[in-house]
Amino acid sequence: MESFFARYRNLVVLLAVLLAQIIGLAVQVRRIGDGRGTLDPGDGPGVRLIRLWANALVSPAERSIHGSKLGVGELWQNYLDLRHVREQNQDMQKTIDRLRLEQASMLEDARQGQRLQGLIGFQEKYIYKTLAAQAYGSSGSEQSRVFYIDKGKNEGLDRDMAVITPDGIVGKVRDVFEHSAQILAINDPTSGAGVILETTRIRGILRGNVAGQPEIVGILADNRIQPGEKVLTAGGDQIFPRGLPVGLVDKVIRDPERDGFIIIVVKPAAHLERLDEVLVVTSTEPRFSPEDQHEIATSETLKGPEAAAIRDEQVREQQAREQQKASEIMAEHLPGLIDPNLPPDQQPLHDSSNPNPVTNPPKALHPDRFTPGTADGATGTDSATPQDQTAKATPAAKTPSSGPSRNGQTTTPRRNP
């Protein structure tokens, strides 16, 4: 027996190591309903310990390298930035002024939106608090699209927190260590996020494909979906707040596994391959945070009157547009109200000061005694009200009738005996 182990020592060691790893895998993976295996989302204590060791071993060196790279890059960037800092400051000040103005004018809409949401019992989650973090490492494997950030449990991070950039969503926190966290990117095949197409309002689930591109799966074929359409978060996954940009529809392909279904390949809004700084959404609330409210109040104080003036002007413009549109519709349906002798902007229809616009009736083809303006026709056209003139011009007016006019005067067509 001893000679057997001595003779096949290498092979025995190999088999022992392989067996130990296979047992370890069996502990981590369990079978699900259809016979497929799945990994437990929460690591067991032993597995977590190994991940912790690996992270503790690799992270410090990785962060140092990343920090050095950033340090050199920043040194150069600072030099470049300083050359244009004054112009940039001026531009940013203008941008801040404009944004404050927009924020102040949007305030009332936002409040109304919140009131309506309260009325219908729907509470949309707003981003309450974010934490900026530096992305510094990855898994190093194509099959595992995760990366690491330099903030962890000590900074208040927790599992399943959304990770975003100003451009769009990036992923979610998968695992948290003391001073670092593992982020599962949206282009990983095991990720999942509820999304909605902006125009067509079609909902689906976003996940990654083998090429590292996010794609929306489980959608019935629909001709309305076109490349270039915006994709937003749907907010139903309890991770990403609703309405955050995800990307644009890149192409639509048939699902090879399911007839009648399509796969929408998405071009992500965030640069997933070159992430440096990300924001972790550490808290979401159904109302604006105190910070946001303070910011809005500042904007309202600084730019409130200006925003109100702009709003009034917009209201006036809208009213004018509506009046113009109504006039056009009226002119289309009642061409007789257009005076061909007047330019378009002086048409009586556009005169809002006169509720009874003066119109000249069209000339009769065969004038008779009832025709206005003839010697025997209606007299006193100068003193007659416009309604009278119109009434006389219309065929109905030719019928002898009498009655009160709109201004209370009784008009009776004159007849020659």
Add this chain to the structure above:
Amino acid sequence: MAVLSATSRRDLEIRRYPSLVYGLVPLAALVLQAWLPRVLGRFAWFDLPLVVTVYFALGRRSPIQGTFMGASMGLFEDALSHHAIGVNGIAKTVAGFLAASVGVRIDVENFTVRLLLIFLLSILASVIYVFVTRFLLGMELEWNWFTELFKAIGNSVIALLTFPLLDRLQIRD
């Protein structure tokens, strides 16, 4: 006349390195494997832990050392991902064992042999990875063989550049 037995001949050809090299080179491989894909993006077609495993297995010519080296490198790689720990471990364990076993039998000083070995072992590690994930664990895995082929070529190129540098670190009598 002294005749060298097979064992003593192998002992003479075993490469030895300072202890620091055994610690730092694998660590550097793990760190760079985790960091470089962030810089290179989708063009990170290499597996530095595998290259280092094969290098030390070929140099040490001990299947047991190659086995443990491969297992530890693979397990650390798995631990940095979000997948089950052990899949890469099994693949690299086999690769390390085979590299050391081949190193005992053939002349691995030849550069072409080294490159061919690293190419073949890269492909083998990929095959084992797919086999374990899909058939042993029954998990879904999206796979692109072209990427694995590129990775094997990338490993060969990196071996071409790094093996001579690592050779300089060995202790010479």
